[in-house]
Amino acid sequence: MLTSNFTSYPLKKVLSKPLTSGGGERHGEFLFAKYRETYSSDLTSEPLTVSKSTFRLSRMGIKIGHRSLSASGERRQPLPLSTSIERRHQPSYSEFAQEFLYPHKPVVITGALERWNALSRWTPQFFKETFASIFLKGDGQKYTLGGFFPTKDDGQPYTMAEFIDIVVGSNNEHPAPYLRNVHLEKFLPELCADVNPMPEYLSPNWLEGPFAQLLETRLNAGRCELFIGGKGTKFPMLHYDTWHIHTFIAQIYGVKEYIFLSPDQTAYLYAKGNSSQITDPQNVDFAKFPLYAKAKLIHFELRPGDMLFVPCGWWHTTRILTPSITVAASRVNQSNWKEFAHDLRIGAPLPLRPFVAAYLMGVRAAQAVAGL
Ligand SMILES: O=C(O)CCC(=O)C(=O)O
Ligand SMILES: [Fe+2]
DSSP: HHHHHHHHSSSSHHSSSSOOOOOGGEEEEEEEEIIIIHOHHHTTTSSSOOHHHHHHSSSSSOOOSSSOSSSSOOOOOOOOOOOOOOOEEEEHHHHIIIIIIIITEEEEEEESSSTTTTHHHHHHHHHHHHTTTBBOOOOOOOOOOOOOOOOOOTTTOOOOHHHHHHHTTOOSSSSOOOEEEHHHHHHHHGGGGOOOSSGGGGOOOOTSSGGGGGHHHHHHHGGEEEEETTTTTTSSSOOOOGGOOOOOOOESOOEEEEEEEGGGGGGGGGEETTTTSSSSSOOOOOTTTTGHHHOOOOEEEEOTOOEEEEEETTTEEEEEESSEEEEEEEETTTTTTTHHHHHHHHOOOGGGGHHHHHHHHHHHHHHHHTOH
């Protein structure tokens, strides 16, 4: 448990370790000073709703308070969807930071993954042929953030070949289960080279480094997570990512549809922690969730080569339109530190909050000194 880690971790030792170098001025304080002031005023007034249970649960793995929407009540046609989010081709880092990262504004970046071999190499067929007889299971892996391997009805693991056949044959009536949030480095380390180099937009990463060890074990240091699903497969919940992390979602193969709602829509979403009780945003029981009628949805597709920036606090979920392979990575840095640290603090049991606060101040100070 994180809480006991916090009590036992030697803070003095952490603070006395040597600092890492790197990063540079571009990601440093001047960015914060310049952009944060301009863009953060409405964000800071946003109520933070992460509960103690959410602190312990995964950002995606454990359902909280889901209700069956099919049991009763009025149903309507899917809501009219608003216009899409912005698409940008290879913005400079400072454009990205100024217009999207610090304002917490989503964007689809095109052309960021051009150097990834995965784009030309990874297909369902490639996974089937290369890893045919491996079992989809996470033995020996720490899945603190709810990585999910689908299993057969009797609980036995699929082989990759069996699973890919289901993915390819998937349809809206019988959707394939979702292999999701699986740590690529632990599951198929040989594939990590195919998703390199990481686009600059993912820098800096405060989830790694000698001062962030506790965060590393909880959030896998922001390393890549793998997702494979078929037509009709859905992410199981409408949510925003735990602890107000940002997430970058790189689409390798196939097409996915995303629904987004900005943080200012939270009042209409029947939130329990960072999950909404509304599981399917396009098929909602309005008798149970009348406020949802006011919610403004944003709808768009992600195609191979696209990279989506999901800013902290933005509600989202997805449905797969064609067999799909995706890689995602989480980030915390100056641009969402305040929200992240707040969630960690209020998620900790009351007596431990001062320790959590002290630890977080240490991490923050270390990053500042390192120039990140
Ligand atoms: O399936 C997807 O692409 C969405 C992933 C996601 O929202 C998450 O891992 O938190
Ligand atoms: Fe998410």
